[in-house]
Amino acid sequence: MIDNTVSLDSNFRTIEPYTAGEQPDYPDMIKLNTNENPYPPSPKVLEAGSVFDSKSLRLYPSVDASKLRRAIASYYGFEPGRVFVGVGSDDVLAIIFQTCFNSGRPVLFPQITYSFYEVWADLYRIKYKAIPLKADFTIDPKDYTGVENGGIVIANPNAPTSVAMPAEDICSIIEANPGSIVVIDEAYVDFGGESVMPYLDKYRNLIVVRTYSKSRSLAGLRIGFAIASERIISEMENVKNSINSYPMNRPSIEMGTASLEDEAYFRDKVDRIIKTRTVLTEGLEKLGFKVLPSSTNFVFATHPKVKAAYIFEELKKYHIYVRHFRKDLIDDYLRITVGTDQQISVLLEKLESIINIE
Numbered sequence: 001m002i003d004n005t006v007s008l009d010s011n012f013r014t015i016e017p018y019t020a021g022e023q024p025d026y027p028d029m030i031k032l033n034t035n036e037n038p039y040p041p042s043p044k045v046l047e048a049g050s051v052f053d054s055k056s057l058r059l060y061p062s063v064d065a066s067k068l069r070r071a072i073a074s075y076y077g078f079e080p081g082r083v084f085v086g087v088g089s090d091d092v093l094a095i096i097f098q099t100c101f102n103s104g105r106p107v108l109f110p111q112i113t114y115s116f117y118e119v120w121a122d123l124y125r126i127k128y129k130a131i132p133l134k135a136d137f138t139i140d141p142k143d144y145t146g147v148e149n150g151g152i153v154i155a156n157p158n159a160p161t162s163v164a165m166p167a168e169d170i171c172s173i174i175e176a177n178p179g180s181i182v183v184i185d186e187a188y189v190d191f192g193g194e195s196v197m198p199y200l201d202k203y204r205n206l207i208v209v210r211t212y213s214k215s216r217s218l219a220g221l222r223i224g225f226a227i228a229s230e231r232i233i234s235e236m237e238n239v240k241n242s243i244n245s246y247p248m249n250r251p252s253i254e255m256g257t258a259s260l261e262d263e264a265y266f267r268d269k270v271d272r273i274i275k276t277r278t279v280l281t282e283g284l285e286k287l288g289f290k291v292l293p294s295s296t297n298f299v300f301a302t303h304p305k306v307k308a309a310y311i312f313e314e315l316k317k318y319h320i321y322v323r324h325f326r327k328d329l330i331d332d333y334l335r336i337t338v339g340t341d342q343q344i345s346v347l348l349e350k351l352e353s354i355i356n357i358e
């Protein structure tokens with residue numbers, strides 16, 4: 001007789017996972033909840049997709065996505081050995097957590113930031129300390145100096161606040177922590193933040209992480225990358241090669257390479273989003289919202305009279321999706337992705353009616 005009453009509990013690594021934004025699929029929806037780009041990828045990417053030789057899928061892809069790795073290295077002016085490519089920056093960051101935070105000392109990151117950091121720390125049993133932001137949602141670099149730590153992770157611009165930190169402040173954090181790896185997650189930097197990529201040659205303990213999901217309109221392809229010293233990148237490669245030898249698929253390598261060959265398209269779409277962000281911010285302010293100064297492709301806004309949770313639910317009735325986090329300190333805020341001008345004009349019109357009825 002098999003005893004099925006014996007508990008299996010001790011076998012599992014139980015974890016509270018990261019909750020991604022909803023992915024509803026209504027033809028008429030206005031989807032402003034996961035910071036995707038409202039514009040299609042560059043025609044060069046579409047072309048690379050259409051000429052892709054599907055028969056080649058019989059073969060495994062390159063172990064280190066070498067074509068894409070070389071293209072990214074040359075685009076940003078680094079040696080390929082300083083670039084690590086992964087399946088979205090989530091993959092890159094997960095590898096960094098496994099590779100770089102093993103000292104036993106706590107990793108520091110802001111209390112309000114990308115909530116995946118906490119999940120990876122829990123998953124990999126890494127101690128961490130969440131550092132409160134200032135009342136205006138800015139990060140005080142002094143909070144990251146003179147504190148014993150086994151690494152620092154800062155999203156700049158930060159999410160979901162949209163607020164950027166000057167590169168000079170980040171440099172002061174890196175300099176104060178020469179024995180720790182400092183990771184700057186620049187997922188949104190193309191929309192207005194100040195990158196610390198120019199300091200990579202100066203600081204051997206710095207890792208800059210980027211994604212194709214926002215400014216390159218390629219969330220569906222899943223491409224992210226890190227640039228750091230050769231030592232850091234080779235340690236990351238060793239960890240990655242201990243998990244999965246071929247994470248980057250062939251179509252992603254081809255299409256991701258093509259994306260870097262269309263600078264004019266990239267700049268045009270980023271500029272458009274920045275312009276629409278101003279329209280969105282001004283429209284929200286006219287309706288009485290307080291909007292944090294955004295350097296990203298989304299805004300973080302609160303209304304002094306109407307609850308964010310209520311607005312969030314009411315917008316859904318019109319199939320308009322924004323993001324609301326049921327969390328201390330930000331429960332009264334909505335994170336709204338910058339869409340097209342047309343989408344933002346519908347959003348503002350519906351918000352006006354929701355706020356006036358309340």
Ligand code: PMP
Nearest residue numbers: 088089090114159187211213224
């Ligand atoms: N970092 C930050 C700050 C983000 O907001 C996101 C998007 N959710 C990511 C990293 C991950 O993006 P991706 O995996 O699509 O590259």
